[in-house]
Amino acid sequence: MEGKKEINVSKMMEVIREELLLPEKAYFFDTTLRDGEQTPGISFTLEEKISIARALNELGIDVIEAGFPVVSQGDFDACREIAHLGLDSEVIGLARCNMVDIDKVIEADMDSIHVFIATSDLHLKEKLQMTREEVLEQIEKTVSYAKEHYSTVLFSAEDATRSNLDFLLKANKLAVKCGATRINIPDTVGTITPKAFGYIVRKHHEFLPKNVRIAVHCHNDFGLAVANTIAGFENGASEAQTTIMGLGERAGNASFEETAMSLYALYGIPMNINTRRIFPTAKLVESYCGGKIKIGRLQPLIGQNAFAHESGIHAHAMIKNARTYEPLSPELIGIKRSDSMEEIVRQSIKLGKHTGGHALKAKLKELGVNTTEEQFNKIMTNVKRFGDKGHEVSEEDFLAIVKDVLGQIPEQEQFVHLEELTVLTGSVTPTATVKLQIKNNGEYIEKLASSVGVGPVDASVKAIVKCFEPMSKIKLLEYNIEAVTGGTEALGHVSIELMDLESNHIVKSSATHEDIVMSSVLALLKGLNRLLKAKNS
Numbered sequence: 001m002e003g004k005k006e007i008n009v010s011k012m013m014e015v016i017r018e019e020l021l022l023p024e025k026a027y028f029f030d031t032t033l034r035d036g037e038q039t040p041g042i043s044f045t046l047e048e049k050i051s052i053a054r055a056l057n058e059l060g061i062d063v064i065e066a067g068f069p070v071v072s073q074g075d076f077d078a079c080r081e082i083a084h085l086g087l088d089s090e091v092i093g094l095a096r097c098n099m100v101d102i103d104k105v106i107e108a109d110m111d112s113i114h115v116f117i118a119t120s121d122l123h124l125k126e127k128l129q130m131t132r133e134e135v136l137e138q139i140e141k142t143v144s145y146a147k148e149h150y151s152t153v154l155f156s157a158e159d160a161t162r163s164n165l166d167f168l169l170k171a172n173k174l175a176v177k178c179g180a181t182r183i184n185i186p187d188t189v190g191t192i193t194p195k196a197f198g199y200i201v202r203k204h205h206e207f208l209p210k211n212v213r214i215a216v217h218c219h220n221d222f223g224l225a226v227a228n229t230i231a232g233f234e235n236g237a238s239e240a241q242t243t244i245m246g247l248g249e250r251a252g253n254a255s256f257e258e259t260a261m262s263l264y265a266l267y268g269i270p271m272n273i274n275t276r277r278i279f280p281t282a283k284l285v286e287s288y289c290g291g292k293i294k295i296g297r298l299q300p301l302i303g304q305n306a307f308a309h310e311s312g313i314h315a316h317a318m319i320k321n322a323r324t325y326e327p328l329s330p331e332l333i334g335i336k337r338s339d340s341m342e343e344i345v346r347q348s349i350k351l352g353k354h355t356g357g358h359a360l361k362a363k364l365k366e367l368g369v370n371t372t373e374e375q376f377n378k379i380m381t382n383v384k385r386f387g388d389k390g391h392e393v394s395e396e397d398f399l400a401i402v403k404d405v406l407g408q409i410p411e412q413e414q415f416v417h418l419e420e421l422t423v424l425t426g427s428v429t430p431t432a433t434v435k436l437q438i439k440n441n442g443e444y445i446e447k448l449a450s451s452v453g454v455g456p457v458d459a460s461v462k463a464i465v466k467c468f469e470p471m472s473k474i475k476l477l478e479y480n481i482e483a484v485t486g487g488t489e490a491l492g493h494v495s496i497e498l499m500d501l502e503s504n505h506i507v508k509s510s511a512t513h514e515d516i517v518m519s520s521v522l523a524l525l526k527g528l529n530r531l532l533k534a535k536n537s
């Protein structure tokens, strides 16, 4: 397996696999554009859907569920356009078990079809008002019709985990008889535990022909979606239906990131996924969620804290071997981190009340600062005192503490200087003009650009990003502003996240100023400086 040295997990995983029905290969069916878009509050534009589909293709997703074409003209158009992008991924469309829905998938010219009908008595009685016999008749009629148009037909018995198991097996077997090549077992309302879900999947594995691919689709109502998906794989499933960031109805679907990396890192199952595209893809999807859904700070693998360390004991061990407190290398999922220990410390170790001597030494070294023992101890005391008050020690706080103790700190190398900024705002179209000096291949070059925007901040950010074209393609992934003090003279604290789209390098930065245009511009320039520094090192 690629990147073995980048992973270190429990040896018991080798022992336990003997008892399991793990597949030779894991397939990924991504439903971000369908179930993911059913996340309350989320709606992607056509351009965003196309951009996500391209990113999923680059990620190595096997099947992209582009949408549910019968639902709206917008969904239909997106399905058709994505089906015509010429992606390597198979592009599938969703349809209920009826002719109108199936015809819409055919009309959208999709590669394959996913048909579904509920099988639980609860859904039959309350939603469909159908008997079990009528459901079987509908499966026979519609799956056979879908098969006339598609060689690949995926069938889902909705609410499978609350269905009578004998009836569920009968419905799925009938779907296969009528032409379904793949059977999906959805835990529609997330109402099962891994053991019980594994049991259902194993029964299907025993009961269905071996050439039928078994997929699992788990919702996260009890926080068990990923665990249930893994249990499905331990019992004969080979396709995971997941979404980026775990988007989806209610509490969402199984997160792609966690499912893929569990199967890859914990079980070593081969897959078509380019793991290094995982983080950039999640950040891209997050940027299209318009701030309504954000990657959680503690979210496994992709959260801000997933590879961050504060404790002095952890920091000390990390400096020797990062695997001591990280199961896998962040680079493996596309989080760029330098091999140099100083850089690891800078990016991963947060200063606070648990800070130890090694971490502080590395942070000071990064600033190019030498201290006496007395100064070092004073800085340490102040960092811990700050942390003890419940504050996070930000970069600015740390600089202020060091400056306070030493009187001054050495100038950092600047790769970008702001020469001029003019902003026009009021009852006109907000416009910004910016002049920058940018260090490129050892020499400063002058760059001048103007842009309009929805407001003065937007115009300024766009003008600065323009100055970097065609040298670099920069995307602002996140922008947050908060008032530090109250009143109209309040200080505005801006924190941002930037990505270099060529290297996938993501940096964070922040700045504080009375003028929110200036705090935004200063935060952006700081981030750009960091990207350029990394590029030139």
Ligand code: KIV
Binding pocket: 035, 116, 156, 157, 158, 159, 184, 186, 187, 188, 189, 217, 219
């Ligand atoms: O959760 C579910 O049951 C679904 C089906 C359409 C597969 O999303």
Ligand code: ZN
Binding pocket: 035, 186, 188, 217, 219, 249, 253
């Ligand atoms: Zn679902």
